[in-house]
Amino acid sequence: MAGLVVAPQVLAAEEGVKVLRQGGNAADAAVTAALVQGVIDPQMCGLGGFGVALIYEAHSKRIECLAFHARAGSKATATMWADRVLREAPDGFGFFLRDAVNDVGAASVGVPGTVAGLHALLERYGTWTWAQVLEPAIRIASEGFVVSAELARSWKARERYPERPSLLQRLQLSPEAHRLFLKPNGAPYDAGETLRNPDLARTLQTLADQGPKEFYSGSVAAAIIAELETHGGHITPTDLVNYRVRWHPPVRVPYRGYEVVSAPLPAGGVTVAQVLRLLEGFDLRRMGHNSPDYLFTVAQAFKAAFTAKVHHHGDPEFVAVPVDDLLSEAWAAQWRARIAAGEVLSVPRWGSHDPHGTTHLTVIDADGNIVALTHTLGSSSGVIPRGTGFMLNNAMVGFHPLPGHPNSIAPGKARVSGMAPTFVLRDGEPVLVLGAPGGARIVSGIVQVLLNIVEFGMTPTEAVTAPRFDAQLHAIECHARIPSWVLDKVQRRGQPCVKLPQSYGGIASVQVAQYRDGRWVGASDPAGGGAAFSPD
Structure with missing residues (x-):
């Protein structure tokens, strides 16, 4: 190897x-x-x-x-x-x-x-x-x-x-x-x-x-x-x-026969896990990659998980965070039903900035x-x-600059972040490793690249270069390479969409490694100017 x-x-x-x-x-x-x-x-x-x-x-x-x-x-x-x-x-x-x-x-x-x-x-x-x-x-x-x-x-x-x-x-x-x-x-x-x-x-x-x-x-x-x-x-x-x-022990959640493992609070792995827990109840492959149904569904899943982040996430050494409830099937089923019914979700305003x-x-x-x-x-x-x-x-x-919030300031406290280094395991061994810079958009980037590989069979290079989108508040913000006619169909469902000026970048700079055909292969998001090198 x-x-x-x-x-x-x-x-x-x-x-x-x-x-x-x-x-x-x-x-x-x-x-x-x-x-x-x-x-x-x-x-x-x-x-x-x-x-x-x-x-x-x-x-x-x-x-x-x-x-x-x-x-x-x-x-x-x-x-x-x-x-x-x-x-x-x-x-x-x-x-x-x-x-x-x-x-x-x-x-x-x-x-x-x-x-x-x-x-x-x-x-x-x-x-x-x-x-x-x-x-x-x-x-x-x-x-x-x-x-x-x-x-x-x-x-x-x-x-x-x-x-x-x-x-x-x-x-x-x-x-x-x-x-x-x-x-x-x-x-x-x-x-x-x-x-x-x-x-x-x-x-x-x-x-x-x-x-x-x-x-x-x-x-x-x-x-x-x-x-x-x-x-x-x-x-x-x-x-x-x-x-x-x-x-700490990591956060763990099943997905499509794999186990996804990520960084616990106050890092962003719980949010990654919530999105995947929710999406496992939808047939994303049937929808098709970046189709109108796919954009609508995945974006609402992002917004459901980010809503939980706003209401609950903080440093567990200082606040009680109901992580088990947030990762439960009951939580996912509740939000899944709302999304399946066509509800357009909105995320409450964050109150804290994730640079x-x-x-x-x-x-x-x-x-x-x-x-x-x-x-x-x-x-x-x-x-x-x-x-x-x-x-x-x-x-x-x-941090939230006002008192009374799970992410409010306290001496010795850590603020919530989006950092989410993530492993995907098969039979207990990693077959996919993901991580990214990108502040609050790290989660959106990591989840989409993971789905590109697990759901749609893309190679690492294909997965990091495919156009992405983000949904942090109400509108979906999309790379310019997602066609306007796709966004038009999403908007007819009452979901606003905004086409970003950039074709690459701006939605995390995902770095990925996958175990394929007996060896590890990797790719670095082309917007970031990085590289994947093997010592061979």
Whole structure:
């Protein structure tokens, strides 16, 4: 069995494959590639971020979830932003607050989990040393990397609403970010230009020499606290020292003779499982891929699951979430009957924003061990602790800014996210691995690619390139390649449809690996600029 690495960044996938070729296992390669992603995609992920990983250990067939979510600082409270709310976002995703205090700046930062998470993954499942897995990231940060077309494009993209700072505006907020990631004239780097980050190289070398504790209680921690305390952050030195990862059993749900396994709350696997539980009662193959009936039915299933997310989802350490009820046949049957009767559903407004700045990677080694890892900075806070070279997350934007909601702020609490690394098992062994960046749209992307393969027999490449749609509120938003006459038929049923300007992208960047004909094959969403490489 040959291995495989799939990632939205070619260089990260290449470095992961090098580890497999040098005898490292899936955990070694995943940690190495994730650290490289933090260098070459500096506003999507990095040392200041957080995430979740789903791990399959081949010899024991054990599957567990490693959660390294960011957590609210001990000085944060549920009411601290109640008087700053300006309005709900017109798209339903979150609130706009005065001075965007939940979205950018020191107050938007949650306690980072990525360093602790990657080290925990390596310690439990890896064979390489911490210093070994850091070496490629150190080298690339020091020598520089060629800015990809996708990264350059992200720096020039505009947000939908002026109250949400763009990625470029986030860079412009911090003198450190301006110095490291912008040219002397203030312009972002263009595709094909080389970007070096010697500050990050030094930080990574310090972590290699001193270990991950340096991030949480040493010189790196001191730099983080100095930056946050100066500008009104909610994180204390004790918050960093006390940060711990969590190991959880995954969410499991049957589907068409397979078992689907995903990341539990506060990640997005419960929502993936709910959609599939509901859809198993419909004959999707008979409907036909992206037919009017298929679009209508799958979109309503999304809206049913997202409604449950709005009403119930939060950090299970802080709120009681009725997960068993939400995954029950009774829940699915109730919503299935409404959809079958032709009801057009609407999702209540979210009240919290799930940012789109995220990345993912999947690694499978020759022994069949698997790591599917999704990690993020949110959409980045714009804050870089002086001299460190890495940006901190803006995890706090993912909380509801008012008290009384399952996803309201509390000290030490993790916000709900859409991250959902997912396995599909046959006879107890993975045959399909999926994951994606894409914020709240991760679920929509993963479910559709899964259905493309399981229901319609597509190859991984066909599955990630087929046009997709999303339904988060009331209207269905569709890739431009879904024909207008299909949308017209859906709209005659009372379901509004909106054709997006893009033919690819915007609805998660799905990374997929499938076990086919005795070997693993993979594909990276073409909109993301990534790759799937085998060490053969």
